[in-house]
């Protein structure tokens with residue numbers, strides 16, 4: 001089967017994934033918060049970024065390579081951290097790490113992944129990033145950072161846009177609990193998705209494995225250990241500026257702050273000594289009155305000389321060009337990799353990367369843009 005003929009766009013992968021992922025898991029992956037206005041705004045404002053086509057440039061193959069924090073990448077996009085990835089598709093963390101290695105792009109593991117840094121270590125690309133929701137307990141924090149570093153994660157991502165849990169009503173209605181439990185209703189949904197269910201039979205019911213390991217250190221009683229509330233308690237998801245300073249002191253590699261949308265924060269973060277900023281609104285999952293990230297991007301870009309990473313709503317190669325033209329040094333995607341896994345299993349991520357690459361090349365041809373640096377001048 002020619003995947004390009006059958007699944008030429010992310011929307012094709014998404015449609016197939018919908019038929020292969022159980023409903024309650026789909027609602028976790030695919031939903032935003034509130035009425036999902038931010039989710040829609042991210043898309044709408046990306047569509048509103050237009051370029052001026054440019055003619056008579058002769059034949060050329062666009063150069064998609066870039067560098068970020070001293071590393072060279074053949075493509076300007078990578079894999080964003082997604083919690084409970086292995087619930088969305090069995091073995092997702094390992095499959096994505098391997099895909100990143102093959103593509104030579106960064107892979108970012110979430111604190112609340114279903115695999116530990118050690119589990120994923122043998123599969124990591126050269127540039128592996130560890131995303132941290134910072135623990136309250138300094139002992140756990142030091143251990144977590146040490147484990148990540150020893151497993152081969154050289155870049156630390158501190159996510160700051162989850163100061164409190166968001167409501168995500170669709171997800172709640174879907175019925176996913178933490179840890180996931182197959183109630184009769186969810187078991188029926190799972191039974192209708194045999195490829196997913198067979199994989200989960202093999203891997204076991206996914207859990208937040210790294211966090212589970214810390215339940216004892218946090219001295220929680222057995223009943224509260226595995227609940228969302230306990231994970232929420234152990235992880236101080238609302239760090240402040242002092243906490244940031246502590247992490248800056250404790251982590252001697254590159255530190256990136258994820259979830260930046262405002263220019264004044266960008267300037268202050270630079271003063272605090274972070275190495276790069278990550279513009280994100282968590283794909284519209286946190287706050288339903290947020291500006292689209294593509295609108296925040298130029299303001300953040302103007303406020304800092306640090307590298308800027310961008311995500312939330314990227315669906316095509318053209319979207320990547322839009323973000324780069326408006327000042328992003330690198331672009332990350334979260335959900336799309338999981339739609340690709342849901343549609344095509346282990347072959348999905350490479351197929352998605354190929355779609356994105358071909359779409360970038362095609363559109364750069366329309367713009368006469370020979371490299372990513374040419375894009376800003378082609379904005380309308």
Ligand SMILES: Cc1cc2nc3c(=O)[nH]c(=O)nc-3n(C[C@H](O)[C@H](O)[C@H](O)COP(=O)(O)O)c2cc1C
Pocket residue numbers: 028029030080081082083084110111112131159258280281282283311312313314332333334335336
């Ligand atoms: C199901 C799901 C789980 C996520 N979990 C995390 C997480 O654990 N840590 C984090 O920093 N961001 C998390 N994110 C946000 C992503 O890293 C990323 O910012 C976002 O998905 C990018 O938007 P996109 O999905 O439109 O590409 C999650 C996103 C989704 C969809």
